[in-house]
Amino acid sequence: MRTVQAIILAAGEGTRMKSELPKVLHPLCGRPMIAYALDLAASAGVKQPVVVLGHGADAVKPRLPKEVKVVIQTKQLGTGDAVISAKRALSGAAGDVMILYADTPLLRRTTVQRFIEAHFKAGATCTLLTAHLADPTGYGRIVRNETGQITGILEENEATVAQRAIREINVGPLICKAPALTAALAAVTPTGPKKELYLTHIISHIAQQEGAKIQAAKVEEISEALGINSRTELSRAIGVIRQRIVDAHLHNGVTIEDPHSTFIDHGVTIGADSVIRPYTVIETGVSIGKRCSVGPFARLRGGVALADDVRVGNFVELVRTKVGARTRMHHMTYLGDAIVEEDVNIGAGTITANYDGKDKHQTHIGKGAFIGSDTVLIAPVKVGAGAVTGAGSVVPKAHDVPAKGVVAGVPARPLNHRPSEKPAEPSAAKVNGHKKTAKAPRKKTARPAVRKALRLKRRPAAKAKPRVKAKARVRVKARPKQKAKRR
Numbered sequence: 428m429r430t431v432q433a434i435i436l437a438a439g440e441g442t443r444m445k446s447e448l449p450k451v452l453h454p455l456c457g458r459p460m461i462a463y464a465l466d467l468a469a470s471a472g473v474k475q476p477v478v479v480l481g482h483g484a485d486a487v488k489p490r491l492p493k494e495v496k497v498v499i500q501t502k503q504l505g506t507g508d509a510v511i512s513a514k515r516a517l518s519g520a521a522g523d524v525m526i527l528y529a530d531t532p533l534l535r536r537t538t539v540q541r542f543i544e545a546h547f548k549a550g551a552t553c554t555l556l557t558a559h560l561a562d563p564t565g566y567g568r569i570v571r572n573e574t575g576q577i578t579g580i581l582e583e584n585e586a587t588v589a590q591r592a593i594r595e596i597n598v599g600p601l602i603c604k605a606p607a608l609t610a611a612l613a614a615v616t617p618t619g620p621k622k623e624l625y626l627t628h629i630i631s632h633i634a635q636q637e638g639a640k641i642q643a644a645k646v647e648e649i650s651e652a653l654g655i656n657s658r659t660e661l662s663r664a665i666g667v668i669r670q671r672i673v674d675a676h677l678h679n680g681v682t683i684e685d686p687h688s689t690f691i692d693h694g695v696t697i698g699a700d701s702v703i704r705p706y707t708v709i710e711t712g713v714s715i716g717k718r719c720s721v722g723p724f725a726r727l728r729g730g731v732a733l734a735d736d737v738r739v740g741n742f743v744e745l746v747r748t749k750v751g752a753r754t755r756m757h758h759m760t761y762l763g764d765a766i767v768e769e770d771v772n773i774g775a776g777t778i779t780a781n782y783d784g785k786d787k788h789q790t791h792i793g794k795g796a797f798i799g800s801d802t803v804l805i806a807p808v809k810v811g812a813g814a815v816t817g818a819g820s821v822v823p824k825a826h827d828v829p830a831k832g833v834v835a836g837v838p839a840r841p842l843n844h845r846p847s848e849k850p851a852e853p854s855a856a857k858v859n860g861h862k863k864t865a866k867a868p869r870k871k872t873a874r875p876a877v878r879k880a881l882r883l884k885r886r887p888a889a890k891a892k893p894r895v896k897a898k899a900r901v902r903v904k905a906r907p908k909q910k911a912k913r914r
């Protein structure tokens with residue numbers, strides 16, 4: 428592919444957006460609109476595109492990469508005027524110049540690359556990008572003569588009723604030999620009530636030049652032609668990009684159960700055989716390993732990295748959190764600024780209180796830890812490998828739980844055994860300073876005589892419900908050793 432210089436037009440006010448935010452900063456799937464045009468220029472081998480800014484330039488400029496050359500169009504006097512402003516920043520008056528509009532983010536790289544190739548292959552003076560739309564309203568119409576040669580572009584406001592019926596429209600990008608562009612721009616005159624210089628008017632001037640060749644390349648897909656002028660078009664464009672992102676993940680071996688209710692931003696990696704369940708939002712910068720399950724109703728925000736075989740269930744929100752292999756958090760959890768190692772179980776309702784109103788703090792959960800339901804971890808705090816927090820624990824900041832330690836309560840204090848182990852015989856009525864809570868009386872069951880009278884049958888032993896070992900229960904007093912009464 429031959430190299431070209433590129434100008435990106437992004438100075439317009441975007442009045443129809445009715446927004447305080449400059450139009451080109453409106454995000455589409457995690458990236459501002461202008462990033463798409465910059466990406467197209469880069470994919471065409473342009474190292475230093477010239478970006479024309481005007482309305483909201485102060486807000487847009489800091490969002491641009493360092494290598495772009497910024498030119499300010501002081502008054503937004505039309506796309507032709509914007510190109511005139513940009514021309515002084517181009518290096519040299521020779522070569523070919525590609526002009527891209529910052530508000531057509533759906534163009535594909537392959538389309539733009541084909542477009543440039545077509546220009547050089549034909550040795551054209553100027554190559555346009557066009558599309559045939561069922562409803563061409565709002566776009567510039569491509570005017571051709573009887574032999575099919577392009578003779579000009581007419582904007583909606585200057586076309587006759589018959590010309591408005593033309594369905595071939597100007598998508599926006601054009602590539603032109605620099606001297607022809609300069610000469611044609613000099614010939615363009617102000618149009619309309621706002622006295623604007625329309626870039627599209629250069630076409631009729633070039634067409635009149637002896638030996639000039641104007642040709643059109645077509646977009647691959649109609650959706651690529653969409654220009655964003657309003658919120659309606661913005662939401663339509665987001666829908667198209669969203670579907671493209673989903674398609675790319677499906678292609679890579681990811682199951683997405685319902686693409687219509689799955690929102691994955693640009694810049695997300697997902698390993699093969701992972702399953703993304705409905706109503707899930709995955710934002711830019713997230714990486715998900717292989718064989719993970721995410722959702723339904725999960726939200727993974729920036730800075731989240733899941734290793735392989737991680738389970739993230741419903742109503743789980745993660746941000747700036749690394750999760751180790753095989754760790755699972757099935758329900759209603761918020762983890763922010765956390766490192767969770769492998770094989771951890773995060774119980775329902777676990778929360779990292781990572782923000783103290785001023786700063787954000789880290790939580791570290793070691794390998795194999797068991798975080799009981801409804802645990803609040805007040806950061807900064809560490810839970811050691813293999814440690815356990817009891818249900819409802821509030822672990823205060825800096826009160827790190829040691830490896831294999833067991834804590835419970837509010838605030839959480841250490842217990843001296845793991846719930847899976849037989850508790851040590853306690854000697855006092857107090858454990859770790861906590862008063863023993865009264866034990867619920869055993870449920871009385873009908874005695875045999877009563878059973879008989881009531882004609883109740885004793886449940887066969889095999890079917891009797893096994894007594895569930897109460898987790899984390901501390902037996903303070905040993906029950907008197909007597910033969911267990913029949914239940």
Ligand code: UD1
Nearest residue numbers: 436437438439503504505506509529530566567597625654
């Ligand atoms: C433009 C084209 C139209 C084409 C359509 C495709 C012209 C006159 N018309 O119309 O043929 O079908 O795009 O979407 O070019 N801009 C500046 N400075 C200005 C005015 C605009 O930089 O003074 C920038 C805008 O920020 C925008 C782009 O140029 O990124 C296009 O401007 P816009 O006003 O949206 O043109 P359309 O009316 O959509």
Ligand code: CA
Nearest residue numbers: 530654655656
């Ligand atoms: Ca537009």
